[in-house]
Amino acid sequence: METKLRTLASIHANHFSAHLDAVRLRTGKTTERIRIEHPEAAAVLPFIDAERILMVRQWRYAVGRATLEIPAGKVDPEEGLETCAHRELLEETGYRASRLISLFRYHPAIGYSDEVIEIFAASGLDAHPGTLDVDEISHVETVPLAQAMDWIVDGTISDGKTVLGIFLFNERMKRGEIPASFFT
Secondary structure: OOEEEEEEEEEEOOOOEEEEEEEEOOOOOEEEEEEEEOOOEEEEEEEEEOOEEEEEEEEEOOOOEEEEEOOEEEOOOOOOHHHHHHHHHHHHHOEEEEEEEEEEEEOOOOOOEOOOEEEEEEEEEEEOOOOOOOOOOOEEEEEEHHHHHHHHHOOOOOOHHHHHHHHHHHHHHHOOOOOHHHHO
């Protein structure tokens, strides 16, 4: 167990806070830890049909390049995860879903952040032109699920939530946990 001694520095932004803390380790030694407080987030694996998904291409400042990902975003105050998932799907792809199921809930950076992302799968998509957030998303792409799997294996897709969502969905399909009616 580690005990926080004091916060050495903090920065507060619109969507998160970051802190540098002095801590005492269980051995009695002291060290520093970075702690990021981040709201929960939802990610959506949206199916056009049983073989094709929607993905978004967007610029990621931290890695200095455009990435191909499933839609996702943080939960707004007073908003639930499912509501967030529906909102992010609409904002990032211009589609609404009639079916949404939870696939997995995880901590993407457990060593320094309290962020939790819940990944959903969506189907029964209906286009709503003009709703796309053009400040954030540069392009929406329809991708065969098999192609996305290949791109994960060869490293073209490296975003964690996208990798988890696609592989977990495939595994749950193999186990029979996703009904065939999900796509109809």
